[in-house]
Amino acid sequence: MKVAITGIYPESEERIRGGVEAATLRLSQGLARRGDIDVHVVICNAGRAPGITNPEPNLTLHSIGGSKRFGNMLLSIPDRRRIAAYLRKLKPEVVHAHSLDRFALGAIESRLPTVVTIHGIIEMESALETEVSQKVRGAMRNRLVHAAxxxxxxxxxLSPYVAEHYARDLRRANTWTIENPVADSFFAIDEPEERNTVLHAGLLIPRKGIGNLLQAARIARAEVSDIKIRFAGGATIPDYKEEIDRTVSELGLQENVAFLGNLSPAELALEYGKCELMVMVSKQETLPVAIAECMAAGKPVIASPVGGIPYIVRENETGYLVPHGEPEHLAEKIVSLLSNRRLREKMGAAAKAYARERFTMESVCDRTVAVYREIAK
Structure with missing residues (x-):
């Protein structure tokens, strides 16, 4: 079966920026390695040189260029036309578009059998932006979302949460719930843990609730003096990173906090291995790939009960759910896990079992191919 995947795609496996790039990469690789799917990834990006490459058998990358300016203001019409025309020339049996934007619209407008994966809820995320430019960009992107x-x-x-949010918009659509895949390597991590180490994996942006975690770390330090909070992820807003640095200094956490920046998948896997638990108390999420990866590594997760998180982080089973803005409550749960190895191991084992059931590349690809065959009839 010939399948085209269109969406953002990493230029290198060692430089993956965000969950959507990770998802398109892992899904493309998993499908290609089945042997019965001929995968063609169509990449529309002005900053990427045009060309065709074959990184592995059954996987072809098509970089077709893209518009450099005013894309969102023009509803990405030039890029949509570029994508649609290329897909018609490629003639796949099915097109799988990732995200409700120019990729989805270009795929749909190609008039080929198309399925779209919704990776995020833009209006919810942009409402939490603190910079005017980001809010404006979010509003323009939201126009594309509703057009798609x-x-x-x-x-x-990715989760029933998305179905609930877009219930009215999806009344006439066929829908399936399939999570993003996690690379097999995350299930095989055996890096020794470092005592009292907590990991946060994700961008350093306001909606991630970084300040809330830092406040909790200060409180937890009264009982766990050598607690270590390691942040794996880059800062995209310089002013916000400066604010975080000031908070670390004001709370006296310089010896307890480390900012690691953007990591390669191999480096991130080492961090999952080192940590005793992961914390993500965001104000808004859809279904974070980082949580799925950490569960695959067999670690308990403390996260906020927002978006799709409660569907995978099960209270008292695979971790704890703590609302954003409750640093005392968060500190209590962090201390309870750091001080109880048996409980950590029990929750970590349950997390890994759930991840094996839902997030393996084989499981996700099998369910995705079933969708392809259904819509290609």
Whole structure:
């Protein structure tokens, strides 16, 4: 079966920026390695040189260029036309578009059988932005989202939360719930743990609740003096990173906190191995790939009960759910896990078992191919 995947795609496996790039990469690789799917990834990015490459058998990358300016203001019409025309020339049996934007609209407008995966809820995320430019960009992107929702007839949802949020928009669409895949390597991590180490994996942006975690670390330090909070992820807003640095200094956490920046998958896997637990108390999430990866590594997770998180982080089973803005409550749960190895191991084992059931590349690819075959009839 010939399948085209269109969406953002990393230029290198060692430089993956965010969950959507990780998802398109892992899904493309997993499908190609089955042997019965001929995968063609169509990449529309102005900053990437045009060309065709074959990184591995059954996987072809098509970089087709893209518009350099005013894309969102023009509803990405030039890029949509570029994507649609290329797909018609490629003639796949199915197109799988990732995210409700120019990729989804270009795929749908190619008039080929198309399924769209919704990776995030833009209006929820942009509402939490602190910079005016980001809010404006979010508003323009939201126009693309609703244009795509009106046209989409086959949609993959990462969790029931997305179905609930877009219930009215998806009334006429066929829907399936399939999570993003986690690379097999994350299930095989055996790095020795470092005592009292807590990991936060994700961008350093306001909606991630970084200040809340730092406040909790200060409180937890009264009982765990050598607690270590390691942040794996880059800072995209310089002013916000400066604010975080000031908070670390004001709370006297310089010896307890480390900012690691953007990591390669191999480096991130080492951090999952080192940590005793992961914390992500965001104000808004859809279904973070980082949580799925950490569960695959067999670690308990403390996260906020927002978006799709409660569907995978099960209270008292695979971790704890702590609302954003409750640093005392968060500190209590962090201390309870750091001080109880048996409980950590029990929750970590449950997390890994759930991850094996839902997040392996084989499981996700099998369910995704079933969707392809259904819509290609």
């Amino acid at each position: 929702l009106r046209k989409a007839r086959n949609v993959i949802l």
